[in-house]
Amino acid sequence: xxxxxxxxxxxxxxxxxxxxxxxxxxxxxxxxxxxxxxxxxxxxxxxxxxxxxxxxxxxxxxxxxxxxxxxxxxxxxxxxxxxxxxxxxxxxxxxxxxxxxxxxxxxxxxxxxxxxxxxxxxxxxxxxxxxxxxxxxxxxxxxxxxxxxxxxxxxxxxxxxxxxxxxxxxxxxxxxxxxxxxxxxxxxxxxxxxxxxxxxxxxxxxxxxxxxxxxxxxxxxxxxxxxxxxxxxxxxxxxxxxxxxx
Numbered sequence: 001x002x003x004x005x006x007x008x009x010x011x012x013x014x015x016x017x018x019x020x021x022x023x024x025x026x027x028x029x030x031x032x033x034x035x036x037x038x039x040x041x042x043x044x045x046x047x048x049x050x051x052x053x054x055x056x057x058x059x060x061x062x063x064x065x066x067x068x069x070x071x072x073x074x075x076x077x078x079x080x081x082x083x084x085x086x087x088x089x090x091x092x093x094x095x096x097x098x099x100x101x102x103x104x105x106x107x108x109x110x111x112x113x114x115x116x117x118x119x120x121x122x123x124x125x126x127x128x129x130x131x132x133x134x135x136x137x138x139x140x141x142x143x144x145x146x147x148x149x150x151x152x153x154x155x156x157x158x159x160x161x162x163x164x165x166x167x168x169x170x171x172x173x174x175x176x177x178x179x180x181x182x183x184x185x186x187x188x189x190x191x192x193x194x195x196x197x198x199x200x201x202x203x204x205x206x207x208x209x210x211x212x213x214x215x216x217x218x219x220x221x222x223x224x225x226x227x228x229x230x231x232x233x234x235x236x237x238x239x240x241x242x243x244x245x246x
Contacts, residue, residue, distance in 0.1 A: 012176060013130040014081040017061070021084035025062050032223055033215040036230045037207060041239075042068050044200050045123060048152050048241050049073075053120030058109045058141060059127030063089030063102065069123075070101040077114075079107045110136035114144045121145075123152045125239075128185070132178050135188055142192035145244040151194055155182050157206065157236035185240065194242035202239075204232035 017024070029038045045065050049055060052074055057066040060078035062085060070076040080086050083106050090104050107113050109127060122141045128134045141151055156179050186196055203210075210229065214221040 017080075017082040018084040021062075021082060021088050024085070024088070025064075031211065031215050032218070033207065033210045033226055033230065036223070036226055037203065038064065040202050040230050041065075041125070044202065044239050045069070045125070045152060046072070048198070048200070048239065049121045049123065049150065051120060054118060056112075056114070056119045056122045056141075056144065058112070058122060058124040058137070060089060060104070061085050061126065063092060063104065065123055065125060066102045066104075067093070076102045077105065077119075078102050079105045079109065079112070081106065081108055110140055112140045112144050116143050117146045118144050119146065119149060121150045121152065125152075125154045128153060128180055129156065129177050134180055134185070135191070138185075138188045138194070139192050142194055142244060145194075147244055147246050149244045150197075151189070151242040151244065153185070153240055153242075155180065155185060155238045155240060157238070182238070182240070189242050193245040195245060196240055197243045198241040200239045200241075201233055201235045201237065202231060203235040203237045204229045206236050 020027070028034050042064065046068055049069055050072070052072060054075040055066075055069050055073040055077070057063075057069070057076070057078040060066050060080045061082075063078050066076050066078035066089070078086075078089060080089070086104050086106050089102075093102060093104070105113070109124065122145055124137070124141060128137060131137065138151075145151060156177075182196075182199075189196060205214075210226070214226060214229070
């Protein structure tokens with residue numbers, strides 16, 4: 001689909017993230033709740049990809065997941081369509097021994113430049129929500145996965161589309177959101193021989209509510225309470241793990 005500006009559905013997120021790359025990390029993870037949710041998400045992904053092997057991070061952004069997975073992986077490849085985001089990832093990587101083990105590539109998640117069955121695990125976080133049509137992305141991620149390999153992605157809470165109309169974090173410049181549900185993602189997974197094997201939930205309240213009402217008040221809501229809220233195992237946010245069949 002092409003917009004009046006000439007940008008396709010695939011082109012708009014790339015343009016957006018090229019423009020905000022220098023401030024992406026500070027906008028999302030610079031406050032107390034942002035720092036905690038980053039740690040929570042990193043720990044969940046680290047647990048879900050608890051194996052050696054070849055790992056691909058599709059839509060890596062500033063490389064936060066690729067960095068923590070590099071120490072446990074034989075090979076870690078991080079890909080993003082935004083050249084500016086990849087530049088930030090590489091610059092951050094020069095400051096970390098683990099990040100130097102990551103191969104960073106500019107590329108399209110719906111047309112991956114890898115041979116079929118190349119990876120033991122593929123992660124894709126905060127990517128599918130930018131596109132109305134997710135089949136091309138899941139198709140490609142399934143193609144490059146080995147049989148028995150893991151595909152890990154995130155999904156929003158069921159009422160996120162309705163909720164976002166009323167409460168948003170004003171400090172975050174977000175690209176257009178598409179709220180794909182678990183049943184929708186599960187249908188596309190099955191189409192491409194992937195079965196959901198695990199769901200990991202977290203964040204007892206929507207992040208926007210936490211950021212706007214709790215995060216600024218360090219006395220009323222100390223950091224330990226924020227930790228409990230955001231690490232709650234029954235929450236508004238979910239990671240899905242799928243296993244690739246034969």
